[in-house]
Amino acid sequence: MTITAADIAAMDAADPLAKFRDEFVIRDGLIYLDGNSLGVLPKRTIARMNTTINEEWAQGLITSWVGADWVNAPTRIGDKIARLLGAEPGEIIAGESTSINIFKALTAALSLQEGRKVLLTETGNFPTDNYMMQGLARFSGGSLECREVAPEDVLDALDEDVAVLLLTQVHYKTSRIRDMAEVTAKAHAKGVLTVWDLSHSSGAIEVDLNGAEADFAVGCGYKFLNGGPGAPGFLFAAKRHHDAQPVLSGWFGHAAPFDFDGEFKPASGIDRFQCGTPPVLGLAALEEGVDIMLEADMAKVRAKSVQLTELFVTLMEERCGEFGFEFICPRDPAQRGSQVAFAHPHAYEMMQALKARDVVGDFRAPNIMRFGVTPLYLAFADIAEAVERLRAICVNAEWDREEYRTKAAVT
Template structure:
């Protein structure tokens, strides 16, 4: 039952098995943070871990740390730590580069594995997925088509029999719709296509079972629900059955079978390491390692249960504002965010700004969506109750109409 009073929320907080994990994060006083789906909060252990890598591993260890501190293997050791969060085996995930670069690597690798040349994408996908696809097909001489993945055209597009790669986001960044990964992967395979999944809004947000879904490739960032910090390195998954054949286009020395032979020709490493390219940001890796250790103490089933309870609570509270939700009421189709449509043109951004002034941080996605992310590791039921109440007040009393809330910042 969704609570209807602040007292009921406080009782849920008192009984919340994830509540102790909140202590692992630095959260500013007076802020209710509903933007962990854009940039996750800072784990308390991160500053010391980063300082240790800088001062001891770099400062004292110098170049010896490539061996002594395990720097060379970080993409693999971090990949193995992250793998359980996405339902993959430890040797199927590497950490490195950014999401966009990893999208490029996986889409081109998948195109090269097929004798077809079409990449089928989502019309409403996050722009980098669309742009990278444009770049990939431009380079390989293929073509791109786009569909609404939640409508019937997806099946008919696949049935045309020319799709090499289907590129989908597991959770839609603008609506919070969660896709059925096993069913869509199966459908693509039945029609001879490989699938690249973008997990930016699902890793750490919803249960992900790449192996159980038969997924081919996946990528995702670590700065949202995984709390690794701004611009943190991304991850890349390749199913083991593809390791021997997949050829990614950024064939750098870290992906070589024997990098320290310094041979003149490229020979890909046998496993997922072939998806690496060059040296990685070890200082940023330290922040990811610290945050993955926190994730190692979280029960993923509890995270999902609380995520659904928090989004239910916010949806119920926000309903009083009269705003229309794009987020499915159905749990099976919901990620860990709530997306509300602005009530009148140009109001969404201002409403979000007015809420931020009250200490409730969400964000705005053009053209008309107010987006609120729910991170069960560090959010409480009472906070979500208060945030929904603040939203209702801001909308009802027209507080957002003040001129100062309309001026757009560079980042929305």
């Protein structure tokens, strides 16, 4: 059945999350489908940053570590993120980048796995995850092995030599969702600890870390949490693992950092997973994005995400089916995160032509057009209009221009 304009209007009229669009800065005419790379600016973040800079920093200066509670921002925001991800207070710390947090989680898990030497992941994972494993293996001088197997072979590769399994729950290209509970249970049956990358999960799908008995997890703050470019990430460590020893033993992970003891003594609980001085400005911006997510119902967010992605796929089939797009995500929405992706021989050029028409998605090598679907600020009409603009680009061959063929530094 063909989807009509009346159908789209009815979907938007019934949207329980429509009010959240006014929380964000979105200029007229823009259809932003890249929230899985960088979320849109929340309006309240502007006021928060003004306060943090002009009052807390400019006026309070060093006293704001206590007076404005800067010192507790990593745990305060971590506890808020925990509410989104099925974790308990004191199990998530906010701060530092996803890559650094992956390193900390891997080394913490290794400290609990004496006698095991294999770091296991899948080929085609987001590169920084695998790079961290590879770097650890090289630095170990041969005592550790980074083992990468095909996605479908991961569970069969679990054995008594594997110390840690690192997987991304929602794949950054295909949007495939891994069953966290099932994979974790099978890893535990072999004595393997898990580290989950939630970069495309947090704020996008419902997550239950403790329900799945996950060991460690990491994620970023600048995608669906709308924390801003380069926003701090976060690290989850189940309470049963709070005696682990992450290698990056920075001063904020010390039991008493302001005693300035010459010998490192790890803090108790999640604080031992801190490292350097908290990035206050980034944390302030992140907190506003997290607060907005907490005001929304994640079940409603997920339900709308499924509706939006289903609409996108259906309209692509109806309106652009003859132009050679290959849908590379799972067709079952229950197995798909909050994005859709299509392979095409001219994916890069088409994405540049789309941006010229004020539709922003992104390109992932070698031939993937990726569209993030962010339910808090996208309407169903946005999806329909984006597909129409893509159809016009194909019909008129607008993508076939020299200026669209030169790859930019960021794709």
